[in-house]
Amino acid sequence: MDAMTEVLRYSAFTTDPSGGNPAGVVLDAGTLDDAAMTALAARVGYSETAFLTAHDETRRRYRMRFFSPRAEVAFCGHATVATAVALAERDGPGELVFDTAAGEVRVTTSTDGGVPSATLTSVPSRTRPADEDTELAPALAALRWSPDDLDPALPPHVAFAGNDHLVLAAATRARLADLAYDFDALEELMRRHGWTTVHLVHRPDPDRLDFHARDPFPVGGVVEDAATGAAAAAFGGYLRATGRITEASRIRIRQGEDMGRPSELLVDVTPDDTRVRVTGHAVRIPA
Structure with missing residues (x-):
């Protein structure tokens, strides 16, 4: 595991950092293998950490994977919201597309009203x-x-x-x-x-x-x-x-x-x- 890997920490579904569900967010995980991502998620200790493993910045499309402290999970909603907000704060609000193990997940981000928000559209239920x-x-x-x-x-x-x-x-x-x-x-x-x-x-x-x-x-x-x-x-x-x-x-x-x-x-x-x-x-x- 790269000791220099930056892990952002966000709490999702809240406007208060002491509420909501914490998630780790790694915006550049292209060099990490499965073992490194699992180990990093365990070190962070939250229920999920999201990893962006591939980027198409022009199209705002990303390959996203999720790891609990024990194993990979196909999809995680709160870590998706956290990652989308992190990208909105870095690159500005708008539309994002995440390719996950569960399928394509589209997200709309907004910074209206001060605290950023995200709306994800699930795969078919x-x-x-x-x-x-x-x-x-x-x-x-x-x-x-x-x-x-x-x-x-x-x-x-x-x-x-x-x-x-x-x-x-x-x-x-x-x-x-x-x-x-x-x-x-x-x-x-x-x-x-x-x-x-x-x-x-x-x-x-x-x-x-x-x-x-x-x-x-x-x-x-x-x-x-x-x-x-x-x-x-x-x-x-x-x-x-x-x-x-x-x-x-x-x-x-x-x-x-x-x-x-x-x-x-x-x-x-x-x-x-x-x-x-x-x-x-x-x-x-x-x-």
Whole structure:
């Protein structure tokens, strides 16, 4: 690993460096191999670090890879937002294209209002019901939840918008707030099924598209993610595909509150498009 590699640190889905989800950002990673990127991500210690491994500055197109402290991840929303804001601050706002392992991700950046923001457009989303015996039951056991803890209005699904996420809706805010899961059991289950996070949500008002969320991420070596853009995109696709959204809508997700890093993710869904747009601010974390 090149000791001179510059790692920028941003917090995404917040306007306050002490909130949101921190991400490492390496804008010039063309000389780093997989082992070096994994080691650097482990050294940074955030849930994800993004690496730009190829550049086309004229077209503002970049090859982007994501590494947790343990392994590469196909797509990461908060690190995408952080990287897009870093590029906007360096080169000015506008359109960006990232080629990721999950596919092409287009991002629009803006500096209106002072704090930069980015809107990513996901790859096409899809969702399916979770299998009760092989997926749902062992997930509830690992979480130490019971079936009665679930909200019947939002059935368990495995949703995708770049990565697979198990979506479980808690019936109460108290259930969501009390997260004391079996780390090893959930990690093993997630690895078996290829889930990146478990997206736990609660909807306080059935008449509003406002949600609280928490995302256990043991496969990345992290107990919990403070803001998960990839899961938010998958969840938007889930709401669309299951008929919970039938017109162009904006979903507000509040995440990180229970771990002291409040985050806000804005998710835009339209009925005729399986792609989902996720918007958030990002700010530089002071050295």
